Amino acid sequence: MHWADHAALSLSENGKLQVCASGITPSGEFHIGHIREILTAEMIHRACLDLGLESKYIFIVDSMDPLRRVYDFLSPSYEKYIGTPLAFIPAPGPDGEPDNSGGSYAEYFLNPFLNSLKKIGVTPEIIMNHETYEDGKFSEKIDSAILNKDKIRNIIEEISGRELPDNWFPYSPIGSDGSMDGVEVTSYEKPYVYWKDRLGIEGKSNIMKAEGKLPWRIDWAARWGIHQITSEPAGKDHGSSGGSYDTGIPICRLLGSDPPKKMVYEWIQLKGMGPMSSSKGVTIGPVEALNLVPPEILRYVIARSKVNRHIDFDTGSTLFETADEYERLLSDMSANEERGLNRRQRIAKETNLGALKFSQIYRGDDPFKSLGGVSFRHLSLLAQIKNRDEDVWTSLRKSNHIRIGPNKILIERLSRMRNWIDGPHFPEKSKIIIHRVACDEAIEFIDEQKKSFLTELKSKLNDCEWSENGINNLIRMISKNSNITTKDCYVALYWLILGKNNGPRIASIMSELDKDKVILLIESLP
RNA sequence: GGGCCUGUAGCUUAGUCAGGUAGAGCGACGGGCUUUUAACCCGUCGGCCGCGGGUUCGAAUCCCGUCAGGCCCGCCA
Numbered sequence: 001m002h003w004a005d006h007a008a009l010s011l012s013e014n015g016k017l018q019v020c021a022s023g024i025t026p027s028g029e030f031h032i033g034h035i036r037e038i039l040t041a042e043m044i045h046r047a048c049l050d051l052g053l054e055s056k057y058i059f060i061v062d063s064m065d066p067l068r069r070v071y072d073f074l075s076p077s078y079e080k081y082i083g084t085p086l087a088f089i090p091a092p093g094p095d096g097e098p099d100n101s102g103g104s105y106a107e108y109f110l111n112p113f114l115n116s117l118k119k120i121g122v123t124p125e126i127i128m129n130h131e132t133y134e135d136g137k138f139s140e141k142i143d144s145a146i147l148n149k150d151k152i153r154n155i156i157e158e159i160s161g162r163e164l165p166d167n168w169f170p171y172s173p174i175g176s177d178g179s180m181d182g183v184e185v186t187s188y189e190k191p192y193v194y195w196k197d198r199l200g201i202e203g204k205s206n207i208m209k210a211e212g213k214l215p216w217r218i219d220w221a222a223r224w225g226i227h228q229i230t231s232e233p234a235g236k237d238h239g240s241s242g243g244s245y246d247t248g249i250p251i252c253r254l255l256g257s258d259p260p261k262k263m264v265y266e267w268i269q270l271k272g273m274g275p276m277s278s279s280k281g282v283t284i285g286p287v288e289a290l291n292l293v294p295p296e297i298l299r300y301v302i303a304r305s306k307v308n309r310h311i312d313f314d315t316g317s318t319l320f321e322t323a324d325e326y327e328r329l330l331s332d333m334s335a336n337e338e339r340g341l342n343r344r345q346r347i348a349k350e351t352n353l354g355a356l357k358f359s360q361i362y363r364g365d366d367p368f369k370s371l372g373g374v375s376f377r378h379l380s381l382l383a384q385i386k387n388r389d390e391d392v393w394t395s396l397r398k399s400n401h402i403r404i405g406p407n408k409i410l411i412e413r414l415s416r417m418r419n420w421i422d423g424p425h426f427p428e429k430s431k432i433i434i435h436r437v438a439c440d441e442a443i444e445f446i447d448e449q450k451k452s453f454l455t456e457l458k459s460k461l462n463d464c465e466w467s468e469n470g471i472n473n474l475i476r477m478i479s480k481n482s483n484i485t486t487k488d489c490y491v492a493l494y495w496l497i498l499g500k501n502n503g504p505r506i507a508s509i510m511s512e513l514d515k516d517k518v519i520l521l522i523e524s525l526p
Numbered sequence: 527g528g529g530c531c532u533g534u535a536g537c538u539u540a541g542u543c544a545g546g547u548a549g550a551g552c553g554a555c556g557g558g559c560u561u562u563u564a565a566c567c568c569g570u571c572g573g574c575c576g577c578g579g580g581u582u583c584g585a586a587u588c589c590c591g592u593c594a595g596g597c598c599c600g601c602c603a
Contacts, residue, residue, distance in 0.1 A: 006543090024603070028602095033603045034603055038603090066601095162600095235603035236530065236599095237601090238598095241529045241530080241599080265603075267598085269596085310531065310532080318538080324552090325551070351540090352540095400565090401565080401566085430564090469561095472562075475561090476561065479562090490562045491562095505562070506562070506563080507562075
């Protein structure tokens with residue numbers, strides 16, 4: 001059984017109404033790590049629906065969270081906004097300076113992300129957390145938290161092992177300059193929290209409005225109750241023992257609600273570069289990823305991996321393999337029957353089918369409709385050899401990958417493949433590099449006999465039709481009349497042109513090159 | 527210091543929750559496609575399931591220990 005179906009099944013024991021949630025702080029660029037947060041919850045939501053439960057999926061934007069520090073991509077003028085909720089800070093303009101015409105900081109980073117989510121078929125109910133505060137929905141929880149201040153303090157200190165300062169208070173009011181930093185609470189009289197800020201100015205915050213917020217650990221526990229959340233997978237940072245999940249559960253109960261069951265997902269890492277971090281520049285954005293691979297493949301990256309296993313993401317060969325695995329699974333699924341499968345194979349097949357199901361952009365779509373019929377590896381080859389799309393289709397027709405014209409899926413794949421190849425993420429290993437002069441290995445491999453074959457070939461090139469077939473026929477003809485095997489003739493050409501001992505059909509590569517270039521290349525042999 | 531994840535064929539890994547003869551892909555090798563391939567099809571090779579112990583008729587799977595790698599524990603998915 002797929003993990004999402006399994007999660008849904010265990011949720012179903014607690015009732016028919018399910019609310020699956022994700023929460024992200026929009027403090028900077030979103031990256032594919034956030035995609036895991038989103039998709040883990042969204043797939044469980046879909047699984048609930050598949051099971052016949054009533055379920056909704058909400059995405060809570062932590063717009064009330066304060067700016068923690070001035071990130072590298074921000075201008076130093078953001079210094080004054082540290083401690084201010086992201087919803088109340090102007091977005092950075094093109095120069096990194098605060099720009100009042102560009103909406104809020106939170107929206108600035110959120111909107112492109114929502115766009116990408118739409119492309120992968122995720123359409124959550126979006127809740128801006130600062131609006132929940134503005135609407136007074138937090139007020140009861142805030143009141144309750146303040147009244148239970150000592151109990152909450154105990155929970156946090158005991159479970160997290162952290163020691164809270166003496167002046168700690170379970171509510172952070174916003175001071176006169178908009179920041180929550182250095183604001184000390186002096187007293188509480190519902191609905192007002194009285195305070196003195198770091199400038200020495202005194203004031204009060206109404207807990208019915210967005211004039212302050214609960215600290216993170218309490219905020220999280222409170223919203224579980226406010227939104228009736230039954231499932232919220234959290235990143236491993238919240239999941240380690242003593243982390244915010246562990247303190248959230250008893251705090252949520254203390255505030256009068258049932259918490260969701262703890263579920264922790266592992267992080268996505270960029271292969272060889274450790275965990276993703278926007279501030280360190282170790283990141284790949286969803287927009288970037290979607291320029292390379294189709295949305296169903298991006299979903300599949302998440303769907304195929306168990307929640308508690310980390311994912312090594314890289315835009316090189318791993319992504320190729322994952323994409324090809326998707327294609328292969330699809331064709332295998334239609335082929336073999338249930339019979340003759342033992343228990344393990346049945347489970348594996350069932351799980352794989354689940355992964356395919358959750359990879360579809362729209363729930364209920366037939367996975368087989370997303371079958372391209374050509375491996376990504378092969379497509380990358382053709383895309384590099386053939387400059388014109390039409391030639392790619394011709395080649396695919398010849399190899400029986402497609403019958404008539406390419407379908408929409410394939411056309412989109414080729415266009416993405418060209419992006420991939422032209423961009424910085426395409427793996428070196430898969431690149432086809434045309435040599436301009438013979439490399440050392442080529443010179444070593446090409447002995448006198450092979451050289452005379454090439455010389456002969458060169459002299460006939462001008463008479464031959466400059467097409468894949470014409471060139472290939474010429475190669476075959478000359479090789480037959482030479483003393484070496486056909487295979488050696490081809491290998492010599494591979495070494496000469498690509499610097500490797502094999503490759504895609506050499507005639508098709510040559511036909512895309514200028515004749516003069518080929519001639520110069522042969523002449524570059526000593 | 528506390529905790530999590532991982533260790534299975536050359537590489538990537540499934541199978542671990544519900545113990546019952548180790549599966550797959552890539553690579554390599556061989557063959558086919560009377561045209562070469564990193565296409566396509568068929569086949570072969572390849573695993574003391576990190577190591578040691580225990581439970582069991584039976585362990586990759588459960589338990590204990592141990593080694594190695596990665597990660598989290600101020601904010602970060």
